[in-house]
Amino acid sequence: MNKQRDSAHTRSRYDLLAPVYNLMEWPLERLLFQSWRRELWREVEGPQVLEIGVGTGKNIPFYPDHITLTGIDLSPRMLARGQKELAKSGKKHVTLREMDAQQMNFEDHTFDEVVATFVFCSVPDAVAGLQEALRVTRPGGTLHLLEHMRSDHPLLGTVMNTIDHPLHYLSSVHIARRTVDNVEKAGWMINEVQPLSFTGIVKRIRATKAGRDVEHHADQE
Template sequence: MMNPDPKQTHFTKKRYNTTSIIYNLMEWPVEQLWYKKWRRKLWQNIHGPTVLEIGVGTGKNIPYYPKNVELTGIDLSPGMLKRAKKLLPKSINDSVTLREMDAQQMEFPDDTFDEVVATFVFCSVPDPILGLKEALRVTKPGGRLHLLEHMKPEASFLTSIMETLDTPIHYLSGVHIARQTVSNVEKAGWDIDKVRDLTATGIFKKIEATKPH
């Protein structure tokens, strides 16, 4: 497997460390309008018993973590993780572990987790296919991948606009807005079970996939 590009990884880590203090404020409008309800519904279908969350960020999914699962969360940015750890209730501290780690080069053995979850993460992983291959590696055969993602819509008037804005937005925030995440999931070796548009624009999608036996 290819190694991640250290320069791109450092750039992304630096951007998220810089924005970690104001990250929740930056995303407040979309979080209140859409993200919060999508997160809640997604986590209602996570049963584990072993679960990996890739890209914990500031801990926006923590309120929705299911009980009776062993959950490990990782994030590239120590600044983001610091905020997330403050949100962990004492009641679930024993069942949740948060670690600083690169999604492109995880420190877990093969076939570790029953389910993997990521919400709006693979827009910023420097090499998304590499990250999705790593997610596949650490998932048990027959295990599930659950994603909420924003991406470039197909055959839309927004497509060319997003392609034009992708580079400057990535430079400022570390986020790509014109990725083709459904295709990336397939290229990484997952079997896609379901893709559902969450808005009429085709930008926001829920993706469910399975690791082949």
């Protein structure tokens, strides 16, 4: 895998889609995604929080007021829309920066919690991005993910595998990633996996970075 080339591909696709991105996802946002985002952010305590893939700022309305948040995104055009959303929100203690999740410009152990929603389907090397998230998280810190991934259903999962490559070329999105496995491969300790659809395509994942007084337990449904 050529990370620089693959990152450039992903950046170009999201730069192209930025003007219409919210419109493309509007039905699913209204019906499902907004409520899932709201529930996720209710669990974020901070105080120092990193959001990977802030995009057009869909999570900004749900940021808790008591946290200090840094949001990053690979695409400058997506990030510009996120900056406009942030300005409208009046949220304080939020900084947005252009950055590649696979190679972050933060010191080790910077954040208490890391959040990403529908992001690790498009990070070129998902395990590398999750390892970077682990590096910048303090021992005992938490990873909160809301992600779509390969279905648990055998037939649907096979179909998703088949069409994953052409869809990725067109949109930079992978639809057949095994994100729960990737989180574990990156070194996180899985605490909870919560399916949000009967096909298992969308899941909430909560994981912890090893540290003092942290127990490793899995509660996968």
